[in-house]
Amino acid sequence: MTYLEHGMWEILEVLQRIHRGESLSKIQAVTSRSRSTIRRWRKTAQILGWVPGGTEPDESLATQILERHQPGPRKARPGEVERLLLPHLEQINSWLAPPSENKRGLQLTKVHTLLTRKGIIVAYGSLHRFVQKYCQFRSKRLTVRMAEPMPGEVAEVDFGKMGLVYDPTVDRRRVLHALLVTLCFSRHQYVHFTHSQKLSDLIDGIEDAWEFFEGITIRVVLDNLRDAVNKADRYDPIFQRTFAEYAEYRGFIIDPAPVRAPRGKPRVERNVPYVRENFFRGEEWLDRDHVQREGIRWCLQVAGTRVHGTTHKRPLAVFDNLEKTALKPFTGERFDTPQWAECKVHPDHHIQFQKSIYSVPSRYCRKKVTVRGDKGLVRIYYHGKLIKTHPTQSPGGRSTDYTDYPQELTNYTLRDPKRLIRQAQEQGAYTGRFAQALLAGNFPWAKLRQAQKLIRLSNKYGTGRVDQACRRAIAFDLINVRRLERIINQGLEEDGLPNKPGEQIILLSPKFLRPEGSFTHPHQDKEETDNGD
Known part of the structure; x- marks a missing residue:
């Protein structure tokens, strides 16, 4: 059975014709309403206090009549599956949404298995419709439209995959990504193309966007990129150190969108397929630079001049007239990404x-x-x-x-003979002369270890004794650190030195000198020996 629905305007038209004194036949012919319906509406209006020919009927009266005679089908009766499942509604609810907060609900496929195990055999599709109707299973929540931001307040940032483009650096085709920066008030946008989604690419893209817009917004809404957000949290996110430093350098607030919630940045989210389908696909691209050049032109001449479907205004015109002056100035050197x-x-x-x-x-x-x-x-x-x-x-x-x-290792690691000589000269004049003689020649680095030992001898025996020992060693032309240490150990550093040329040298009696005749042996001549034979 079909029902003819009546609206408030149809009822008001009938009442107005009755008020003007038209007959039921004429009203039926004009409005296509049955006489019984017309009489019922007139009777209800009179019950509500209306007098034909008296006060003019209004919308309020017609609305009250509509509410009393609202047509519609009878309330549907539960089907066979519903009658079978309704006695188990409480059990199904407890499976899908347990009362304890620490427990996770079962999947609907598992609920279907448990019902079958109990002997309640229904199709999975029927069970799905039942829980949607009676358990609000995966029902869409009501949403509200957020207030529009002020000019220069918010920019939304997101990456989107475009397609394959030749990369001359690796001599092959690579996936090209687009970083979109959309100003939420004017819907004006900038697109930065890159082959990767590293932190440096993110910062470079945002820097190019600020330069393109000639200004910076107060707040930046971005996805929870791994290189920008260390810990994604709705209430207390932890940002990557470099990106936080960049935000402080440019003076904007980082506002990450909720995890797995594309509605948190809807304006830029809807722009990703628009850029891919309207700009990228169906074109022949040489490389990334070619895409970038054409992308900037497209942002200004196509995306910026179109009539936006939501605002019904041209984004570039709104940006130039209202938002550009509201942006914070983009000044200073380009950020050096650390x-x-x-x-x-x-x-x-x-x-x-x-x-x-x-x-x-x-x-x-x-x-x-x-x-x-x-x-x-x-x-x-x-x-x-x-x-x-x-x-x-x-x-x-x-x-x-x-x-x-450490100071004791510095000299050798420097391999600097002059430094060692200066240190030796600070310990004594003869020590410095000894070091100069030791490190003389074409390859002084071969004696660096001996020079190191010479410096350490002063710490061990004192600078005075070492300086005297060096004086004696130089006098005998004995340039060897090991023999120098032997002089110190034997206490010979204070002994006399060899005399200068021209002075009388007093020789001491040798300890093991033998008498002169010790090596003289008497013998006879050979001729005398022969004559005697």
Whole structure:
């Protein structure tokens, strides 16, 4: 049986014709309503206090009549499946949504299995319709439309996959991603294309967007990218150190969208397929740079000049007239994206950072330090305190500050003979002359260990004794550190020195000198011996 629905305007028209004194036949012919219906509406109006020919009928009266005579089908009776499942409604609810907060509800497939095990055999589709009707299973929640932001207040950022484009750096086709930055008030947008989604690509894309817009918004809503957000949390997210530093440098607030909630950034979310379908697909691209050049032109000439489906305005015109002046100024140098890392100081006093090595003071050996590196400097922190800086080295490079080494190891590691000579001269004049003689020649580095030992002798025996020993060794042209130490050990550093030329030399009696005749043996001549025979 079909029902003819009547609206408020149809009832009002009938009442107005009755008020003007038209007959039921004429009203039926004009409005296509039956006489019984017309009489019923007139009777209800009179019950509500209306008098034909008196007061003019209004919408309020027609609405009251409509509410009393609202047509419609009878309430549907439960079907066979519903009659079978209704006695078990409480059990099904407890399976899908247990009362305990610590327990997770069962999947509907498991509920279907449990019902079958109890002998309640229904189709899975019928069970799905039943729980949707009686248990609000996966029913869509009501939503509200958020208030529109003010000019220059919010920008939404998101990555989207475009397709394959040739990359000359690796000589093959690679996936190209688009980083979209959409201004929420004007819907004006900028698109940055990249082959990866690293933190450096994210920051470079946002920097290009600020330069394109010639200003910065107060707040940036972005997805929970792994390189930008260390811990995704609705209430207390933890941001990646470099991205937080960038936000502070540019002066905007990071506002990550809720996890797995695309409605948290709807404006840029809907722009991703628009860029892919309207701009990227169906075109022939040479490389990423070609896509980027055409993308900027497309943002200005196509996306910016179209009539937006929600605002019914042209985004570029709204941006130029209302939003551009509300943006914070984009000034200063381009952000130098730093790299952060946790490194361990090795026993050789160095850390490895970005494929280069840097020295650290000796007291931090075998400890973990925090390293920040950019294009100019590498800064090393220990428990938040800056302990060392180095100029940034290219991969494979090395930056060593030899003052980081222990003092006793510095000279040898420097391999600097002049430094050792200066240290020896500070310990004594003859010690300095001895070091100069020791390190003379074309290859002084071969005697570095002896020079080191010479410096250590002063610490062991005192500078005075070593200086006297060096004086004696120089006098005898005895340039050898081991024999110099023997002079000290035997206490000969105070003995006399060889006389100068021209002076009388007094020879001491040798201890083992034999008499002159000890090696003289008497013998006869050979001729005398022969005559005697």
